[in-house]
Structure formats: C-alpha cells, structure tokens
Amino acid sequence: MDSPRAPAASSAAVPRHVAIVMDGNGRWAKRRFMPRFFGHKQGVDALVRTVQACADRGVEYLTVFAFSSENWKRPSEEVSGLMGLVLVAVSKYLTKLSKEGVRIRIVGDREAVSDRVRDAWHTAESQTAHNTRITLSVAFNYGGRWDVVQACRRAVAEGLAPAEIDEARLSSLMALSYAPDPDLFIRTGGEVRISNFLLWQVAYAELYFSDCLWPDFDAAELDQALAAYARRDRRFGLVKTAEPQPATSGA
Numbered sequence: 001m002d003s004p005r006a007p008a009a010s011s012a013a014v015p016r017h018v019a020i021v022m023d024g025n026g027r028w029a030k031r032r033f034m035p036r037f038f039g040h041k042q043g044v045d046a047l048v049r050t051v052q053a054c055a056d057r058g059v060e061y062l063t064v065f066a067f068s069s070e071n072w073k074r075p076s077e078e079v080s081g082l083m084g085l086v087l088v089a090v091s092k093y094l095t096k097l098s099k100e101g102v103r104i105r106i107v108g109d110r111e112a113v114s115d116r117v118r119d120a121w122h123t124a125e126s127q128t129a130h131n132t133r134i135t136l137s138v139a140f141n142y143g144g145r146w147d148v149v150q151a152c153r154r155a156v157a158e159g160l161a162p163a164e165i166d167e168a169r170l171s172s173l174m175a176l177s178y179a180p181d182p183d184l185f186i187r188t189g190g191e192v193r194i195s196n197f198l199l200w201q202v203a204y205a206e207l208y209f210s211d212c213l214w215p216d217f218d219a220a221e222l223d224q225a226l227a228a229y230a231r232r233d234r235r236f237g238l239v240k241t242a243e244p245q246p247a248t249s250g251a
C-alpha cells in the first residue's frame, strides 16, 4: 500500500525535498593534521554553500543531520565544540541566510541542549519564519526512532483511540510534519547506511551515497546527486511503466 505522504509517481527532475547526512568532517580534518573541530567548522561552510545551491536549483526543503541523539557519546570536547559551533554559525550566517530567503527550522529534542543553544535556535527560527524560498531544517539532537516515539507519545497525550491512528495522523505528529517526505537522501563520507536519520520519512526516498567528505561538498557534488536522482524511476510501489518486452521469436 502506498503511504499517504508519498507523492504520486513522477519524473520531476528536481527533488522538492533533499535530506543529507553530512558525514566525513573528522576524516577531512585528520587528513590535514587538524583537530576534528576544524572539520566541523568547515562543515558549516559546506552547509551554507549547499543551502544556496539547493535554493538556486529549485529545491524547496533541505534537511540536514547536524547532531544525532547518539552524538552525545562523542568525547566531551567534541560535543561542546559542536554546541559552540551552533552559536558561531547562527551569529555568522543568520543574516545572510535570511536575506537569501531561507526559512530555518530545528527538529529534535531541545530539552537536553543548553539555554544558549536553545536561544540561538529560537532566534534563527523566529528571524526567518516569514521566508519562503527554501526551508532548511537542521536536525539537532535528533534520531529517527526518537521522532517515532515522540509522535506516539503525542498521540497518546491527545487521547487518540487506536483506530484514529493511521499513517497520515502519525505523520502529522512527526517533527517534519510541515514538509513533504524527502525525495532524495544523500549521505557523504563513504558510509552506506541511514544511521537513524528520518526513518519514517525516507520510506520512498531515493538513496544516494558519495565518497566525498562533507567539507568538500559543493554545487558540483550536489549536481551529481541531482543527476543520479533524475535518472531514477520512482514508482512508489506501482508497476514499472516501461518493462522490457520478452523476445517474441519463440527462442
């Protein structure tokens, strides 16, 4: 059965929604004999480049995995470095992104982050709320399983009866309820897994994996991913449209 949120089978060349696991910052820095934090810092620049490139190509939603529920297990100096980077990134890029029409949304569990980080996110969201060119969703302290659990908790809290819970209802309670499901899922850094990102929402996404380390990601890398996407035959569970015909020679 098709998901109610899956768009109708289409050959639209440009995905409406791109989701990215920005992997490879640590290795990028290590190759330069630099601390991992340097890779994350360059990763912010790659992210800003990518938002711009996506907007220029007509992508309406970009969702990136900036800090997973599991990233708390990293060394404490790396975790605090990433938290500090939120403050730096917001003060350095918020005005620019807002001027370019980027609406910023944060998805994830905000309970565990500091007041300063929460305030920075609040500022980023409120200052860009009116923008319409592209929506950048930053998944921060996010996990796909966390998202399913929080949606179920909200369903219970709203007093929904079991019969009232279906895919559409649960989708409306998920963190990305304001966005269509991702059409294209990109992971950089050479690993070939989803790593608990948007588990519910990627049901029908086209998956694209690249060896490029995230700080090197640029418009040309994005174009390669978009070209691969444009070649895919999206069927959403429907039958193939151009099935190769069996030979009729009787052989």
Ligand code: FPP
Pocket: 022, 023, 024, 025, 026, 027, 028, 036, 040, 041, 043, 044, 047, 065, 066, 067, 068, 071, 082, 085, 086, 089, 138, 189, 214
């Ligand atoms: C994975 O690379 C990347 C992260 C855990 C962090 C991603 C964050 C950014 C790109 C910065 C964006 C930040 C903000 C504040 C918006 P890795 O460290 O696992 O790399 P490795 O696999 O080479 O070790």
